Amino acid sequence: MKYQVTITETLSRTVSVEAPSAEIAEEQVRGQYRDEEIVLGSSDFCYFDVDVNREDSKPFYQSQTGDFKLYYGDCMELLPLLNDKVDMVFADPPYFLSNGGISVQSGKIVSVNKGDWDKGMSSEDIDAFNRKWIGQCRELLKDNGTIWVSGTYHNIFSVANALASLGFKILNVITWAKTNPPPNISCRYFTYSTEFIIWARKMVKVPHYYNYELMKAINGDKQMTDVWRLPAIAPWEKTCGKHPTQKPLSLMSRIILASTKKGDKVLDPFCGSGTTGIAANLLERGFVGIEREREYVEMSQRRRLEIDNPQTAESYRTRIKDIDFVERCEVMV
Numbered sequence: 348m349k350y351q352v353t354i355t356e357t358l359s360r361t362v363s364v365e366a367p368s369a370e371i372a373e374e375q376v377r378g379q380y381r382d383e384e385i386v387l388g389s390s391d392f393c394y395f396d397v398d399v400n401r402e403d404s405k406p407f408y409q410s411q412t413g414d415f416k417l418y419y420g421d422c423m424e425l426l427p428l429l430n431d432k433v434d435m436v437f438a439d440p441p442y443f444l445s446n447g448g449i450s451v452q453s454g455k456i457v458s459v460n461k462g463d464w465d466k467g468m469s470s471e472d473i474d475a476f477n478r479k480w481i482g483q484c485r486e487l488l489k490d491n492g493t494i495w496v497s498g499t500y501h502n503i504f505s506v507a508n509a510l511a512s513l514g515f516k517i518l519n520v521i522t523w524a525k526t527n528p529p530p531n532i533s534c535r536y537f538t539y540s541t542e543f544i545i546w547a548r549k550m551v552k553v554p555h556y557y558n559y560e561l562m563k564a565i566n567g568d569k570q571m572t573d574v575w576r577l578p579a580i581a582p583w584e585k586t587c588g589k590h591p592t593q594k595p596l597s598l599m600s601r602i603i604l605a606s607t608k609k610g611d612k613v614l615d616p617f618c619g620s621g622t623t624g625i626a627a628n629l630l631e632r633g634f635v636g637i638e639r640e641r642e643y644v645e646m647s648q649r650r651r652l653e654i655d656n657p658q659t660a661e662s663y664r665t666r667i668k669d670i671d672f673v674e675r676c677e678v679m680v
């Protein structure tokens with residue numbers, strides 16, 4: 348006698364993967380099964396023995412007072428490991444503009460290639476990249492917190508779309524008009540002299556902090572507009588080494604003064620030479636930064652150690668226009 352039997356196999360296996368978050372672990376497992384042409388649904392997952400005891404989840408450097416914490420690694424892996432909520436995020440992510448062009452710096456022709464991290468990608472990949480890190484930062488932002496993201500036309504539209512689709516409310520798009528831009532050597536189009544910085548709050552309906560009175564006072568008692576005329580980076584800001592896209596302390600100080608209070612915590616997931624952290628600490632805010640290149644993490648550490656000297660810190664404060672204004676007028680920050 349022959350029997351014909353039909354069985355419905357239920358997938359029940361335990362798979363171990365090393366990943367910084369449950370979400371990434373799940374994606375890795377889905378990938379493995381996709382190769383076998385098996386599609387897993389969310390009910391197929393159940394987690395246990397989650398081990399996040401990783402070396403790179405410890406800070407590379409922490410200041411003595413704990414107001415400056417620096418992590419060395421890929422922010423997409425490290426952001427899910429951070430626990431503390433932050434009041435503000437500033438991000439100067441890759442602009443994806445390093446494609447073999449040339450520019451002029453201090454009278455010399457230089458390549459605009461900033462590093463492998465800034466090489467162009469397809470627009471789909473740029474969108475996926477921006478969506479991912481912005482989504483991870485959103486998890487760490489307090490509900491009344493805000494995010495600032497800088498860019499040029501290469502990335503800024505993608506950033507705006509990611510912010511809107513993740514539920515942020517865009518508050519302003521600041522135009523940073525550089526008072527000393529490099530000349531355009533091709534003479535075939537206008538000189539690039541601006542960058543954009545989108546400011547958005549996490550929740551559409553939860554109010555954010557804006558120091559309106561201070562911004563107005565800094566602007567000669569007239570409402571501060573969304574066009575900021577500030578110089579590009581000055582030589583005194585490069586005493587600890589050079590970063591190809593280092594932001595000026597004057598720009599970072601205005602952002603921090605406008606949107607945070609003393610004692611607040613600021614996160615920068617692409618912190619480069621640590622400018623955000625230096626401005627934050629000069630203004631008595633806490634800082635958490637992440638950077639993927641060792642050379643730049645070390646530069647940030649040197650910059651932070653430099654301002655452990657109160658005289659150096661004070662000399663920087665007097666050179667930063669907005670901080671100098673605040674100190675001289677003794678206004679509330």
Ligand SMILES: C[S@@+](CC[C@H](N)C(=O)[O-])C[C@H]1O[C@@H](n2cnc3c(N)ncnc32)[C@H](O)[C@@H]1O
Pocket residue numbers: 420421422423439440441442464590592593594595616617618619620621622623637638639640643
């Ligand atoms: C535009 S620069 C930031 C410069 C910074 N604002 C400053 O003032 O020095 C971007 C930085 O992000 C770093 N980076 C790129 N991709 C990263 C990633 N996935 N995780 C962490 N850092 C990354 C690069 O090495 C680079 O130093």
